Amino acid sequence: MRGKSSNYFYEQRQMFLENSTNNQQPRGWIEVVCGSMFSGKTEELIRRLKRAKIAKQRVEIFKPAIDVRYDEEDVVSHDANKIRSTPVTSSSNILLLANDVDVIGIDEAQFFDEELVSVCNELANRGIRVIVAGLDMDFKGQPFGPMPALMATAEYVTKVHAICMRCGDLAHISHRTVSGEKLVMLGETESYEPLCRSCFNKAMNEQENSPENQKQ
Ligand code: ZN
Secondary structure, three states, X not given: OHHHHHXXXXXXXXXXXXXXXXXXXXXXXXXXXXXXXXXXXXXXXXHHHHHHHHXXXXXXXXXXXXXXXXXOOEEOOOOOOOEEOEEEOOOHHHHHHOOXXXXXXXXXXXXXOXXXXXXXXXXXXXXXXXXXXXXXXXXXXXXXOOHHHHHHXXXXXXXXXXXXXXXXXXXXXXXXXXXXXXXXXXXXXXXXXXXXXXXXXXXXXHHHHOOHHHOO
8 A cells, every 4th residue: 555655656756857856877858948928937947947956956057148138147037036047159158168067957048049959969968957948939929949849859848828918818929019020029028928829810910900001
C-alpha cells in the first residue's frame, strides 16, 4: 500500500517538468515557456530560475541586447519581480559565456538569431538545463524568429496565456493597436493588446475595412 502510494506520487511528480531536476547523472534539456504578451512568460521563467538558485544551482541569465525597455542588466517582468541578466548581441555569445553553470535562462528569445536553436541544443548536450522564454507569435499571429524551432526541439514546452482584453477569454495573440510594419516594437503597454482568436480575427477585419484615408 505504502509502496504503491509513493510510486503514485513519483509518477505525478514526473508530470511536472520543474520537479524533474533530480537526475542521477548530469543531463541537460530544453524547456520553453512561450505565449503572448501579458501572459506571464517572464514571471514563469523567473520562478523556475529562483527555485534553482534556492537549491544552490549555478544560474546564468541572458537576453538579447535589443531588449532595453527597462534596466540594462535585469530580466524585468511587468510586476517588477526582477533577476539579474547579461545582455548579449548574438546567441553564439551565450556559448562563450556559459561556463560552470547548471541552469541557463534566456528571456525574449524571439529577438535572437536562428542560431539560438543550435546554441540551446549544444548547451543541453553539455548537461545544462536551458529554460527559454519568448513570444511564440508576432503581432500578425506568425511564428516568431527561432521560437518554433526551439519549441520543436525542446523536451518541454509550456504555453501560458493572457486574458483577451475584449471578451475575457484566454488570449494567445499579441495584437498591435498602432499601424506600422516594423516587427520589433518595444514599449508594449500602449501598443499591444492580448486577444483570443475570434477577437483577433474581428480586429484584423476592422483594420482591413477601414483604410487610413477614411479615418476621421
Ligand atoms: Zn476575445
